[in-house]
Amino acid sequence: MSDQNSPLIEAPKRRGPAIALAVVVIAVIGALIAFALTRGGDSAGGDLTKVKLGTVGASDPYWKTLTEEAEKEGIDLEVVDFADYAQPNPALTEGEIDINQFQHIVYLADYNVANDQDLVPVGATAIYPLGLYSQKVDSVEEIKAGDTVVVPDDDSNQARGLLILQSAGLIKLKDGGSIFSTLADVDKDASKVKVKALKADLTPTSLPDVAAAIVNNDFVEKAGLKFSDAIAQDDPSDPNAVPYINVFAVRAEDKDNETYKKLIEIYQNSQPVLDGVQEVSGGTAQLLKTPAADLQASLADVEADTRAQG
Incomplete structure (x- = not known):
C-alpha cells in the first residue's frame, strides 16, 4: 500500500499557536494510524505485528504453541478456524485473513485455476500420508x-x-x-x-x-x-509426492512479506511446535523446509497441467 499524505488542515485565524499545534499533532497521529493499518500486519500494541492465519483444525494444540512462540518474536498471531477446506482460500483472496495453512500444492493449484486466482505458496510444513x-x-x-x-x-x-x-x-x-x-x-x-x-x-x-x-x-x-x-x-517419501507438500499460502502481492517469512521460520524451527505437529499426526508427518521457490515452481507445473486437462 503506498504512503498517503496527511490532509492539509488550515488552522482558524486568530486562535493562537496552541490550536495550530494541536491541529498538527492530530494530523501526525492520523498519519501514524494509517501507517499502522497497512496490509501485512496491523499494529497490535507495543512492537507486536498482528497476523491473521486461517486453517482447518485450529483446536490442535500446536497452534496455541505457535501463537506463543510467535509472540516472543514480535508477532500477534490470530488463528482463525474454518469448518472445511472450501473456506480458507476464498477468505484469503478476499483479504479476510493474511495467510493460510491447510492445503497441499495440488489443492492450491485447483483453486487458482478454477477461480482465476494467484495465491502463492511461501513455506512448507510437511507431507502427510493419506x-x-x-x-x-x-x-x-x-x-x-x-x-x-x-x-x-x-x-x-x-x-x-x-x-x-x-x-x-x-x-x-x-x-x-x-x-x-x-x-x-x-x-x-x-x-x-x-x-x-x-x-x-x-x-x-x-x-x-x-x-x-x-x-x-x-x-x-x-x-x-x-x-x-x-x-x-x-508413500509420502516418494519424489512424485512433492505436489502433496502442505504449504503456507498468501496473496501474490504478499509473497515477499517479511513478517510472514518470520512466522514460517518460527513454525519450521521451533521444536515445541514441531513436536506438537508430530503428536497430532500420530508421528506420521514428514516435516519439510522446502524453499519457497521450489514450491512455487511445483505450483506452476501443476497449474499448467491442470489447465491442459481442461
Missing part, C-alpha cells in the same frame, strides 16, 4: 467384491485417494491414473469395489455404512481413529 480406514475389516484383502469404498470429493484428494485404492488392488484406473483422476476414470468392470465420493470431513462418519474410507490426516483422531489403524496408505 490412509484407508475401516471399522469392518482388518485388511484390504478382507474387503469383498462389490463392497463400497469412500473417497473425498475434492478433486486433489479424490485423485490421491483413488491412486491408493488402485495400489491396494481395489480398483483399476483408466490410463493408469494421475493426480487428475476422478470417479469417471474408474474402470468399473475391472475394479473389485464400488467407489463413492463424500466431503472430506464426512468420510470418517461414513465408516459404519461402508467397507472402508479414505480419511484425511486432519480428521483421523477427531473421528476416534488411530493412524496405525490404516489398512493402506500412500
